[in-house]
Amino acid sequence: MKASKLPALLLALFSVYLLAELRSPSYESGFDVNGFARLPVLNGGRVKPLDTIARTFLLMIHGKQTLRSGRKRKDAVQWLMDVLFDPAKAESDPLFEIDDPEVLGMFGIQQTKNRYYAFTDLAPFAGEIEKQAVKADEVKPEQRSRFQRSVHKLQSRLILFQSLGDTFQLLGGGASAEFYAKISEAYRAGEPQGFNLALKGLQQAVAESAPQENSRAGYERLFNVFQPFYQCVILYMVVFLLTFLSRMFWPEALYRSAFWLLLLAFGLHTVGLSARMWIQARPPVTNLYSSAIFVGWFSVLMGVVLEKITKRGLGSIAASAIGFITLIIAHNLASEGDTLEMMRAVLDSNFWLATHVVCITIGYASTFLSGFLGILYVLRRIFDKRWDEGTASALEGMIYGVVCFSAFFSFLGTVLGGIWADQSWGRFWGWDPKENGALMIVLWNVFILHARIGGLASQRSIALMAVFGNVITAVSWFGVNMLGIGLHSYGFMDQAFVWLAIFCASQFAVIGLGMVPEPVLRAWRNP
Amino acid sequence: MNKWRPLLERLASVRLTLFCIAFLMVLVLFGTLAQVQIGTFAAQKMYFNSFWIYKDILGMDVPVLPGGLTVGAVWMVNLLAAFAVRFDYERKHLGILLSHFGLIVLFGGQFLAQTLGRESQMPIEIGQSSNFSESFRDMELAVSGDVDSDIDEVTVIPERALRREGRIEIPRQPYFLNIKKYIRNAQVGMGAPGTHSMATRGIGLQVSVQEADPVSSDDEINNVSAFVEVLEGERSLGTWLVSFGLGAPQSFDLGGKKYRLMMRLARRYYPFTLTLKEFHHDIYPGTDIPKNFSSLVRLTDPEKNESRDALIYMNNPLRYAGHTFYQASFGKNDTLSVFQVVKNPAWLTPYISCFLVVLGLGIRFFGHLSSFARRPS
Structure with missing residues (x-):
């Protein structure tokens, strides 16, 4: 095979793979599971398909979007059907993860490899769990002990499980309720034909009363099945590897393959982002989850533009790395509930979401991009044998350009935030933690610019300062939410804190590496 | 002028700018962390709305660090000195001039807001009137x-x-x-x-x-x-x-x-009266997630011969006689509405400053970027 055909071949291969992923899954049971999954209902203030409810609840209760017990594997929607229509079956599924030995000890169970327990296992201890959870509830979340946190979590998951059937409303009025009862009966009796017939009736009733919501729910199910961001994660990983390998083998063919696949991934990322915007009828960033999606998207966009201009592979590497990491972060944030949640009172403003929030998030994205270019600067200076003055100043030039860009957007975003605050609270600036976080990013970018313009920093220092920008951005993006105070906070996240600390430590390690002086480096290269 | 020039040049130096930025970052960091312990209001007062930050050492209040107002003042001097001796008044530097002038407006406005601004609250029950707000x-x-x-x-x-x-x-x-x-x-x-x-x-x-x-x-x-x-x-x-x-x-x-x-x-009394006619607490269907809070009030000001209804809701406060009334809270089974009353004489400055800085930076950076993009690789 000629290496020059490789890019086209890889692109075709991945496109076929993606098209295949668009198909609805097939189920053997004979029940029209896909039809059921598409059914729109009202929950959490918006109309969504049952599939979304199944996935978010299973994720919140079980921590995963599929349920495995032994060799059997249940999709979220199959699990939901059991919960709604055949509770006895659902109650014996190993659903609840308990990894705290003290909680298990309370039940007189020794910790084993098996971390998952069924509702029936826990039912005898329901009273005790509730009692302990009520006690834990009286302690502030950040002051709870490990046991208190675990038992509190377990109790809230048990409540979610038990209340699932009451959390949504059918569309289409009285006729729907009748069909729904028939669906339930047929399912319990194991009669696929009766189930499918009643489901058809229900689908028709819903489609007549709410045609627009009905078709939207169908698309949302498709979105859920396709999982565009999951596919992006795979693609970004491939792009990263190919770009990296292109420095060793088939430079031209691998480099071009990587860039084409980067474009494909970016296209897919764009489709996913737009689909969310369309389903929700909102600007792209409405909560922490969507901010991660958007930070990734915008960084990749800028990476692609940089790559197009400079053609050195640096844009591709940085773009794929940030795209990959931010989507992984988003994936982990999704376990908090429906990621397309409704906007609370003061946030219910498309104008400010589209201006302030988008600018701030562009600020995050571009500061991260400059930081990753800074990391590349440090790593290539140490490990790349072809590192020279030209590469160094090209990279530094890119960093400077991106820092200008982020200074502009983070300033604009921060001031627009102040103006929003003036519009809604009558004050421009209150030194609230989230405001301070945004201000830190502005100040740091401005610091870098002035250090460079004033001729007070070398190329390498500019790169290192850009890396430090990663720390500031990560802290203001996530750390502020961990403070749990102020008008802006989203809630306490203890696990995320560990990851944030690891990330910051890694950035400081890179800065430390970057500070290795030139003579030491030369001695290491030519011993 | 000549006699002062060396001093002004020092005051206008980029080093001083960097020093101010770095110092403000340190203040922001500590001021944010302190909010966990002492609350937003107290931390804001101690770190940002003060000339010096005092710490209790052996029972005495000792000034340990310059506060936000001092750093702001030094930065302002730095900026003004830069306008006096550093900046070139040429067309190609228009971006720099505009954006830095915008910063002066922003700092000045924030200084006024922090020193002259007042916040208080006005609770009113449905059907009742009030002509004062409470601290x-x-x-x-x-x-x-x-x-x-x-x-x-x-x-x-x-x-x-x-x-x-x-x-x-x-x-x-x-x-x-x-x-x-x-x-x-x-x-x-x-x-x-x-x-x-x-x-x-x-x-x-x-x-x-x-x-x-x-x-x-x-x-x-x-x-x-x-x-x-x-x-x-x-x-x-x-x-x-x-x-x-x-x-x-x-x-x-x-x-x-x-x-x-x-x-x-x-209390702070006003020459006008607000009467709460209606209060609404809207939620998303099938949930208790709040969608909007709104209060319909009657504003009566005999001195200025005003008597009209005004609707106060999310992101839409009532601005009257130098005060802003916004929907802050509610209570008593949705029969009580609480307005925050803010007096901020400098409320327009951020709007002006935002426009100037963004215009200035836009001229500067996008000029740079387009030349960067046109450069052969």
Whole structure:
């Protein structure tokens, strides 16, 4: 095979793979599971398909979007059907993860490899769990002990499980309720034909009363099945590897393959982002989850533009790395509930979401991009044998350009935030933690610019300062939410804190590496 | 001019700019972390709305670091000096000039807002009217006496006057007050008054008072209390315990008139009145997630001949007579609406500054970027 055909071949291969992923899954049971999954209902203030409810609840209760017990594997929607229509079956599924030995000890169970327990296992201890959870509830979340946190979590998951059937409303009025009862009966009796017939009736009733919501729910199910961001994660990983390998083998063919696949991934990322915007009828960033999606998207966009201009592979590497990491972060944030949640009172403003929030998030994205270019600067200076003055100043030039860009957007975003605050609270600036976080990013970018313009920093220092920008951005993006105070906070996240600390430590390690002086480096290269 | 030039050049240096930025970042970091301990309001006052940050060392308040106002002032001098001696007034530097001028406007506005701005709240129940707002934490001692059946004459003693303790002369009134003891935060409970109580009249004879540590977090309030002796000339009418936590006023008679004593949140009266006509608390269907809060009020200002309805809702406050009224809270089963009242004489400056800086940076950076993009790789 000629290496020059490789890019086209890889692109075709991945496109076929993606098209295949668009198909609805097939189920053997004979029940029209896909039809059921598409059914729109009202929950959490918006109309969504049952599939979304199944996935978010299973994720919140079980921590995963599929349920495995032994060799059997249940999709979220199959699990939901059991919960709604055949509770006895659902109650014996190993659903609840308990990894705290003290909680298990309370039940007189020794910790084993098996971390998952069924509702029936826990039912005898329901009273005790509730009692302990009520006690834990009286302690502030950040002051709870490990046991208190675990038992509190377990109790809230048990409540979610038990209340699932009451959390949504059918569309289409009285006729729907009748069909729904028939669906339930047929399912319990194991009669696929009766189930499918009643489901058809229900689908028709819903489609007549709410045609627009009905078709939207169908698309949302498709979105859920396709999982565009999951596919992006795979693609970004491939792009990263190919770009990296292109420095060793088939430079031209691998480099071009990587860039084409980067474009494909970016296209897919764009489709996913737009689909969310369309389903929700909102600007792209409405909560922490969507901010991660958007930070990734915008960084990749800028990476692609940089790559197009400079053609050195640096844009591709940085773009794929940030795209990959931010989507992984988003994936982990999704376990908090429906990621397309409704906007609370003061946030219910498309104008400010589209201006302030988008600018701030562009600020995050571009500061991260400059930081990753800074990391590349440090790593290539140490490990790349072809590192020279030209590469160094090209990279530094890119960093400077991106820092200008982020200074502009983070300033604009921060001031627009102040103006929003003036519009809604009558004050421009209150030194609230989230405001301070945004201000830190502005100040740091401005610091870098002035250090460079004033001729007070070398190329390498500019790169290192850009890396430090990663720390500031990560802290203001996530750390502020961990403070749990102020008008802006989203809630306490203890696990995320560990990851944030690891990330910051890694950035400081890179800065430390970057500070290795030139003579030491030369001695290491030519011993 | 020449004599001053070397000094101005120093003041205009980029080094000083970097120093200001770095110092502000340190302040922001500590000021944010401090909010966990002492609350947003107290941290803001201590770190940002101060010239010096004091720390308690061996019982003395020692200034340890310059506060936000000092850093802002130095930065402002740096900027002004840069305009005087550093910047080139040429067309190609228009971006720099505009954006830095915008910063001067921003800093100046924020300085005015922080020093002259006032925040208070106005709770109104449906059907009721109010012409005053209350402080969030500052108290005042109010002594009201009947003039006739419709009019009360109210004398108000602010908390900082109580703090000094001792005798307070009140003009045009037949009595003096002697503040025997001021307690910043007291725990008042039912029970025997104990030996350290000074009360000889009123409810103070039936309750116990204990000093507690002052609180500063955003959801707590100090229960400001005082033992107040009322004197007519040299004759003492008795000593009362007045405390914010007591709620209802206590009374005494003097010269055939009835007077009432009460510790309450410091009030600010306005020449206009707001009447709450309706309050709405909208939720998303099938949930308890709030979608909107809105209050329909009647604004009456006899002086300016205004009498009209205004709707206050999320992201849409009422601006009137230099004050902004926004929907802050609600209560009593949605029959009470609480407005935050903000007086900020510099509220327009961020809008102007934002426009100038963004225009300036836009001219500067996008000029750069396009030349960067056109450059051969």
